[in-house]
Amino acid sequence: DDWLLKEDGSLHEESFGSLHDRAHAGRLGNVLTLNGAPHETIPVRAGERIRLRLCNSCNSRILELKLEDVAAHVIARDGQPVEPKPLEDGRLSLAPAQRIDLAVDMTGKPGSRSAIAEVSQGRVVAGIFAYHPSETRKRREELLRLPANQLSEPAADPARKVDLIMTGGAMGGMERALFKGRELPIRELARQHGMVWAFNGVAGMGEKPLFSVRKGESVEMRMVNDTRWPHAIHMHGHHFRQSDAAGGSSAAPWLDTILIARDETATVRFVADNPGKWMIHCHMLEHQAAGMGTWFEVTG
Ligand SMILES: [Cu+2]
Structure with a gap:
């Protein structure tokens, strides 16, 4: 997690809800924690293979992590197994809400230490693998491959196509959006309601779903980042x-969170096989709070 703290260690509460954060990259902190602690220490033994699940629970920070001096394979993303793939140079990028499971081989010597560092701006040590001074372990080969979950493969060309067009934010040029059924100019949206983003011209959750589908239908969603x-x-x-x-x-992994760069588009397909009312939102939480949230419905 990513905390914005004052010098005395207390939370910087004055900046909660800051319109600047909402319209830019979200709330970014100055202290990074792993499992709630700065410099979390993970005890390991030389030679063993551990399974490490990383989850980015930061409000808004995209983490650029480097696992130093170990060998690792990616074995799952967003909770879904993938074909094991070596982690190049120990580096991985993790956007808010994304999860990644790794099989990590502890290749260091007994008694040594190696870091999990965040390297987006310089090098910040987030956590430490601390090797037992004498104990060693044999590598468990079977930890590499996870059994696949049974997910329904979407149709190759789904009849149901939905657009999710993102607009707004600083330098975005959004002039107006619909908010609670009323079309408002950006000035009023921002100053009176804290809204600065929109999906398909609507800021915040609408009363009606973005779309409604019957259970089992394949959906193609084009996510357009026009910000x-x-x-x-x-x-x-x-x-x-x-x-x-x-x-x-067919080579793309199953995901539930996708980072879409500025001016980029990602098209995704899925089978709407889970009845209910479901959110789609930006997981940079200040963006969600400032308009980037909607929902869809799967009827039984
Ligand atoms: Cu966002």
Whole structure:
């Protein structure tokens, strides 16, 4: 997690709800914690293979992590197993709400230490692998491959197509949006309601769903980031595959959160097989609070 603290260690409460944070990259902190602690220490033994699940629970920070002096494979993303793939140079990028499971081989010597560092701006040590001074362990090979979950494969060309167009934010040029059924100019949206973003021209949760589908229907959603900021779009109740990913749809992992860079588009497909009312929102929480949230309905 990413905390904005004052010098005495207390939370910087005055900046909660800051319109500047809402319209820019969200609330960014100055102290990074792992499992709630700065410099969390993870006891390990030389030679063993551990499973490490990383979850970015920061409000808004996109983490650039580097696992130093270990060998690791990515074995799952957003809770869904993937074909094990070596982590290049120990580095990985994790947007808010994204999870990644790693099989980490503790290749250091007994008694040594190695860091999990955040390297987006310089190097901040987030956590430490501390090797037992003498004990060693044999590597458990079976930890590498996870059994796949049974997810329904979406149709190759779903009849149901939905657009999710993101607008607003600083330098975005959004002039107006619908808020609680009324069309308001950006000045009023921002100053009186703290709203600075919109999905499809609507700021905040509408009374009606973005779309409604019958259970089992395949959906193709084109997520268009027409803003100057990256967004971590998170869908509840379902996992999707990106269909315009490099290497094609079948190679794309199942995800429920996708980071979409400024001026980029990602098209995803999924089977709406989970009845209920589900949110889609930017998981940069200040963006969500400032308009980037909507919902869809799957009828039984
Ligand atoms: Cu966002």
